[in-house]
Amino acid sequence: MAKKGTLLGNYNAFLSTKICSSLIPFLRSNLTYLGALLKIAENGSVEAIIYQYYELYNFDFNSILKRNIHDLYHLPANRSLSDIALKIGQNKDYLSAERLLDSRRSYPSKNVYEEFEKLFDFHSNLHYSRIFFWNVDSLGLVAIIKFNDFVRRTVYYKYSPLVFLDKQGIIQGFNKSFANLFSNKEQQPDHLLSQSIETILSPNPIERIKGKEEDYLVVKEEDWETTYQIDFSKTTEKEFEKYLEPDFITKDAHGWNWNACPTNRGLLPFVFPLNTASHDVKIKIVFSTSTHDLPGVILSGNDCTGPLFPDYQGYCFNYLPEEKEFLLKKEGEAVLNVKLRQVIHPGRYVMDVVLRGERLACFLNGKLLLGYMDFDRIENPSGRLYLYNDAQKNPIRFLLESVTVFTLPKKRIAPQPSNECLVQNGERVVRFNQLLDSRITRVDGIFHYTFVFYDVSHFTQSIKSLTEEREKAFRERDKFKAIAAQIKEEHREMIGLSPDILRIKEKAKVAAASPVTILIDGKTGTGKEVLAYYIHINSPFCGGPFIKVDCSALPETLLESELFGFERGAFTGAVQARRGKFEEANKGTVFLDEVGNLSMNAQTKLLHFLQDFTLEHIGSNKKIKVETRIIVATNIPLQELVDKGRFRADLFYRMNTVNFRLPALSERKEDIPSLCTYFLKIYNNKFKRSIRGFSPDSFQKLMTYDWPGNVRELENVVQNAVLFCDKKMIGNENIVLSRMKINRSYTIVPDLIPFGNPRALTRTHIIYLLRKNGGFVDKAAKEAKISRATFFRKIKLFSISKEELF
Numbered sequence: 001m002a003k004k005g006t007l008l009g010n011y012n013a014f015l016s017t018k019i020c021s022s023l024i025p026f027l028r029s030n031l032t033y034l035g036a037l038l039k040i041a042e043n044g045s046v047e048a049i050i051y052q053y054y055e056l057y058n059f060d061f062n063s064i065l066k067r068n069i070h071d072l073y074h075l076p077a078n079r080s081l082s083d084i085a086l087k088i089g090q091n092k093d094y095l096s097a098e099r100l101l102d103s104r105r106s107y108p109s110k111n112v113y114e115e116f117e118k119l120f121d122f123h124s125n126l127h128y129s130r131i132f133f134w135n136v137d138s139l140g141l142v143a144i145i146k147f148n149d150f151v152r153r154t155v156y157y158k159y160s161p162l163v164f165l166d167k168q169g170i171i172q173g174f175n176k177s178f179a180n181l182f183s184n185k186e187q188q189p190d191h192l193l194s195q196s197i198e199t200i201l202s203p204n205p206i207e208r209i210k211g212k213e214e215d216y217l218v219v220k221e222e223d224w225e226t227t228y229q230i231d232f233s234k235t236t237e238k239e240f241e242k243y244l245e246p247d248f249i250t251k252d253a254h255g256w257n258w259n260a261c262p263t264n265r266g267l268l269p270f271v272f273p274l275n276t277a278s279h280d281v282k283i284k285i286v287f288s289t290s291t292h293d294l295p296g297v298i299l300s301g302n303d304c305t306g307p308l309f310p311d312y313q314g315y316c317f318n319y320l321p322e323e324k325e326f327l328l329k330k331e332g333e334a335v336l337n338v339k340l341r342q343v344i345h346p347g348r349y350v351m352d353v354v355l356r357g358e359r360l361a362c363f364l365n366g367k368l369l370l371g372y373m374d375f376d377r378i379e380n381p382s383g384r385l386y387l388y389n390d391a392q393k394n395p396i397r398f399l400l401e402s403v404t405v406f407t408l409p410k411k412r413i414a415p416q417p418s419n420e421c422l423v424q425n426g427e428r429v430v431r432f433n434q435l436l437d438s439r440i441t442r443v444d445g446i447f448h449y450t451f452v453f454y455d456v457s458h459f460t461q462s463i464k465s466l467t468e469e470r471e472k473a474f475r476e477r478d479k480f481k482a483i484a485a486q487i488k489e490e491h492r493e494m495i496g497l498s499p500d501i502l503r504i505k506e507k508a509k510v511a512a513a514s515p516v517t518i519l520i521d522g523k524t525g526t527g528k529e530v531l532a533y534y535i536h537i538n539s540p541f542c543g544g545p546f547i548k549v550d551c552s553a554l555p556e557t558l559l560e561s562e563l564f565g566f567e568r569g570a571f572t573g574a575v576q577a578r579r580g581k582f583e584e585a586n587k588g589t590v591f592l593d594e595v596g597n598l599s600m601n602a603q604t605k606l607l608h609f610l611q612d613f614t615l616e617h618i619g620s621n622k623k624i625k626v627e628t629r630i631i632v633a634t635n636i637p638l639q640e641l642v643d644k645g646r647f648r649a650d651l652f653y654r655m656n657t658v659n660f661r662l663p664a665l666s667e668r669k670e671d672i673p674s675l676c677t678y679f680l681k682i683y684n685n686k687f688k689r690s691i692r693g694f695s696p697d698s699f700q701k702l703m704t705y706d707w708p709g710n711v712r713e714l715e716n717v718v719q720n721a722v723l724f725c726d727k728k729m730i731g732n733e734n735i736v737l738s739r740m741k742i743n744r745s746y747t748i749v750p751d752l753i754p755f756g757n758p759r760a761l762t763r764t765h766i767i768y769l770l771r772k773n774g775g776f777v778d779k780a781a782k783e784a785k786i787s788r789a790t791f792f793r794k795i796k797l798f799s800i801s802k803e804e805l806f
Contacts, residue, residue, distance in 0.1 A: 026100075027144060035129060035145035036061045042081060042141060044069040050142065061145075064113055069143065073107045073131050081141055085133035106130040106146070108444065114147075122154050124173030125193055126164060126443045149439040161430070161453035164443075167337075169197045169206050172448060181423050181430065181453065201421040205432050205451050208418065209336065211359060211371045219356035220363060224282050224406035228272065232256040232400045243403075244270045254399055258387060260295070261395035267304055268387040272405070276300045276355060277379035279407045283353045285387070286401040292344045293389065293396050294319040294364070297353045300383030314383060317353055317362045317370070318390060319344075326362065326370045330378065333436035334447055338370045348401075357411035358418070375419040376433070420456070428457045466558050494527075494534040495678045498668035504531065504660055511658045512539035517610065519655050520633040522662030524772060525712030528633040529591060531662060536589040541629045544588025547581050551602075552594040552783060559602045560618060564609075567619035582615055585628045595632040595655075596641050600648070607651045630655075665707040665714060672702055675711060679718040680730075691725055697732035705737050709774070716774075756785040763798040766791075770805050 027034050036052040038061070045068055052061045064072065069081075076084060086105060108127035116122050128151055132144040154162060154175060161181055164173035171192055179192060182200065198204040230243050232255055240246045248268045249258050260266040274281050276299070283297055300314035309332065316329040320337075321344070327337040342364070352363040361371045385405070389396050420431050435441060435450040442448070494505055511518055512535045520528045529548065536546045549563070565580030581590055598606065609615055610630065614623045632655050641647035665672070676694055684691055694702075698721075707713055721734040753769070754760035761784065773779035781791035 035059075035147050038064075038069075038143040038145065039139070040069060040081060040133070040141045040143045044075075044081060059114070059119075067113075069131070071110070072113055073109055075107050081133055082135060085135040085141055087135045089137050100134070101132065101146075103130070103445065106132050116151055120151065120155055121158065121176035122151065122173065123175075123179075123193060124164065126150065126173050126448075130444070148443055150441075150443050153437065153440050157452055161455075163197070163451055163453070165197055165206060165449040165451070167339075167447070167449070169204055169449075171195050171197055178453065181428060181455070200424060201430075203421060205419075205421060205434075206449055208421070208432075209373050209434060209449075211361075211373045213368050213371065216354070216359060216361040216363075216368055216371045219359055220282070220352055220354050220361065222356070222408065224408055227405045227407045229402065229404040231402050233402075242271065244268060249400070256400050258295075258398050258400055259395050260387075260389035260391040260398070262391060265304065265309070266389045266391045266396075267298075267310070269304055269310075270385040270403075270405075272385070273382040274300070274385055274405070274407070275381050276377075276383050276410075277381045278410055280356045280410055281354075282356075282406040283385065284402075284404040284406070285351045285353075286348070286403075287351070288346075288348045288399040288401070289344075289397075290346045290399075291396060292346070293321050294344055294349070295351070295398055296388040296390070297351075297362070298384070298386040298388050299353065299355055300378045300380040301386055302384060304384070304386065310384060310386060311388075314378060314380065315355070315360060316388065318388060320390075328360065328362075328370055328372050330374065330436055333438055334441065335374075335434060335436060336370060336372050337447055340369065342367070356408070373418060421453075428455055430454060431456045462558060462561070466561070469558065493678070494530055495675050496668065496671040497674060498663075498671045500663045500668055501671060504662070505534065508535050508660065509538050511535065515540075515627075515629055516657045517630045517632070517655050518658045518660065519638070520631065520660050520662065521637060522633070522635065523664055523710060524635045525710035526662040526664060527711050528635075528662060529593065531660060532589070532591040532631045532633065535631060536591075536629070539589070539629060541587060541589050544628075545585055546589050546591065547585045548591045548593060549581050550593050552597040559598075560605060564605075564615045565617045567617045577617065580615065580617075582609065582626050582628060583624060586626045587628070589629040589631060592630065592632045594634065596634040596636045596638060596647060603648045603651050607648065607654060610651075610654050665710040669703055672714065673699060675714055676702065676718055679715050680722060683719050683722040687722055689722055689725070690728075691722060691730060692728050694730045695732065698730050698735050701732055701735045701737070753784070755783075758784075758786045758790050758794065761786075761794060763800070766794050766798060767800060767804060770795075770800070775802075775805055 027037065034053045037050040038046050039048040039050055041047050045066060046064050049061045049065065052059075069075070075081075084105070086100065088100070107130060109129040109131070111124065111128050114128040116124070116128050127148060129145050129147045132146070134142050134144070136142055150164075150173075154173075157177075158175060159177055161178035162175045163171060163178050166172050171194065174192060182192075192200075196204075197206070228243060230240070235243075237246060237251075240249070245268070248264055249256050251257070258268045260268070281299060283299075285295065285297070287295060296316060296318035298311045298314055298316045301310035301316075302308070302313050304310040311329055312332045314331070316327075316332075318327045318329065319325075319340075320327055323337075324340050325337045326340055328335055350365055352361075352366075354361045354363075355377075358374050358377055359371065360374055362369045387398075387403075389398075419433070420429055422428070423430055430453040432451045432453050435452060437450075441450045494501070494508075496502070496505075508531065518532075518535060520531055522528050532548075533546055536542060561578075561580070563580045563582055565578050565583055568577045592606075612625075613627065614625050616623055638647055638652050638656070642649050642652050673694075676699075680691060680693065683689070702714070702717070709716070717735060717737065720736055721730045725731075725734045753765050765784075766780075769780040769784055770777070773783065777791055777795075778788055781788045784791065
């Protein structure tokens with residue numbers, strides 16, 4: 001087991017010297033990731049490993065013994081190692097970090113020996129380490145290897161796609177998870193490095209966070225409301241105290257000056273807080289400068305009296321005159337720096353800083369200096385405003401003319417997530433977040449854009465399916481809206497005087513009084529939903545809603561969001577939080593029809609809910625307790641599905657507290673007259689008819705029919721008779737029954753139907769789906785989750801005739 005630090009070789013005498021006895025402790029305390037201390041020959045050969053440190057990872061530096069340091073690091077070609085080495089004598093005072101570890105005297109690695117690709121699955125053009133050379137008395141030429149901070153910290157994102165980009169958007173580093181986003185074998189590590197990110201992601205995430213100039217101009221020119229204005233030519237010194245700290249400004253013959261200097265940390269604080277949690281802000285500053293410098297602005301800052309700089313929880317816009325760059329920081333970390341396109345000369349300027357929705361921008365004399373899209377905006381109810389200049393050496397003076405603060409109610413974030421990209425040819429959709437950690441983003445003193453990606457393709461597909469299902473539902477709703485309006489609640493009455501029905505109604509009232517889960521078993525068309533509604537209106541839950549969920553029509557990808565709800569932003573398209581069916585039915589009843597069609601995954605989620613009736617929205621860990629009655633129905637005995645392994649036994653037992661079996665219409669033909677009278681009343685109202693009843697012959701015809709479609713088929717027959725009857729009584733000639741021979745082999749439900757897989761659909765599956773949907777191909781194809789044209793091809797392939805269906 002390797003220790004954190006190990007002394008190698010015969011160097012005890014070296015360590016006993018006055019200077020070197022403190023050398024290694026000094027290195028360990030001043031280098032974040034110390035690698036090793038090497039003895040180097042003048043020609044560059046690594047003679048010995050004096051000391052190596054195992055804090056970063058167990059790398060054995062013996063692998064570089066006898067190798068030449070020129071092969072491992074980028075060193076000056078025209079200078080000897082003694083010439084570039086720092087000379088260190090026996091005076092212990094030489095041990096100062098500023099002198100001994102000056103980064104300007106270090107040299108970058110060629111990345112040929114560290115093996116970070118194998119150890120961390122990280123590929124990079126960035127230098128993994130740097131080397132310092134010292135010429136130490138009594139020892140000679142030594143070298144200190146220091147690993148760059150970013151390598152260690154990328155390990156925290158090992159399982160999330162991570163990429164480093166330079167300011168031009170060229171890939172400088174990435175991990176294995178990022179490479180795995182691409183199915184194209186050509187996009188392998190060697191090919192990804194030095195590529196432009198926009199060749200593999202669309203849009204370029206850097207361009208996305210920068211935004212479009214025209215969008216920033218629009219928000220700048222909105223009709224902002226003035227909160228307060230300081231006119232330095234008119235405001236008295238006492239009035240200044242209302243708005244800013246008067247000790248930070250002075251007056252001369254030209255006017256009021258703000259002196260940014262190290263003693264005031266380069267800050268000019270304003271008194272009034274700005275609530276960026278509820279409002280957007282625009283700051284307009286009119287000033288003059290006698291130098292080539294510009295003031296900066298801190299928004300949503302904290303109090304400046306503490307040890308922390310006030311931008312540690314806010315935004316800071318700052319100009320860097322030496323680099324001629326404008327920098328934006330968020331929570332103290334650089335997120336964007338832009339090369340200034342114009343030269344700053346002494347003179348008068350107007351600066352506008354805008355925070356509007358997710359957009360931040362800075363303008364100088366009406367031209368955009370910097371724009372940034374913050375997809376995780378800072379919201380500070382008591383944020384402080386500061387003017388700021390990083391005056392580290394000499395004070396910088398700005399002549400202030402006016403400062404105006406504008407506000408507007410906070411603008412809602414755009415409904416469609418803006419931080420999304422398509423991978424290559426649209427194979428995947430990823431959402432990105434920008435890392436704000438200078439220990440990662442700043443490598444060798446150079447800022448890099450660093451992004452972490454999250455694959456949201458499955459959410460995108462789910463929301464697409466949800467949108468399609470919703471559009472279809474709207475069309476169906478519009479189509480049947482007029483019909484539904486004419487059918488009153490009495491359409492849900494439980495009709496029948498047969499012993500079986502009377503017994504079911506009596507027991508249903510008893511079961512309705514308690515909140516037990518109820519299972520209804522019956523063939524298609526026997527009235528399972530009618531019985532469920534009868535239980536609802538006779539239960540303590542009758543004051544709440546009755547919500548039906550057709551499990552056979554609900555895609556598995558949408559089941560969880562439809563039943564349990566979701567939070568805003570939980571997945572693509574989730575623009576606002578939405579309650580699920582269980583929550584909507586609180587204090588009411590949920591009717592789960594065709595529960596036997598649920599997938600195993602859906603069954604597991606339903607079982608967990610039924611255990612304690614608590615749920616969690618997608619995108620939230622908050623538990624919500626609901627009080628609702630659950631009624632489930634199936635046209636296939638669940639015990640058969642359990643025996644076949646297609647239904648969970650524990651879920652079946654959980655739901656089978658109370659079980660009702662609805663008889664087929666052929667088993668209770670004595671109810672046919674009362675059902676006919678009931679349907680006659682409904683369709684007389686619907687079709688504006690005044691038919692009095694049925695003739696004896698017509699009743700006889702109805703009573704002798706087998707009714708394979710049960711009550712639903714009877715209703716359709718009565719509806720057809722009412723529609724085409726032109727007399728006061730429905731006669732025998734108005735009763736149109738199916739003359740087709742019933743093939744009983746297809747009344748049995750086939751094995752699990754392979755929904756969405758046309759190749760796996762058998763002849764039995766097709767006939768079953770057609771019979772179940774009354775011969776309507778559109779409905780059968782929809783249930784099979786295939787296209788109408790494909791369904792027709794299947795009918796033709798299997799030579800299915802009408803005689804086989806009814």
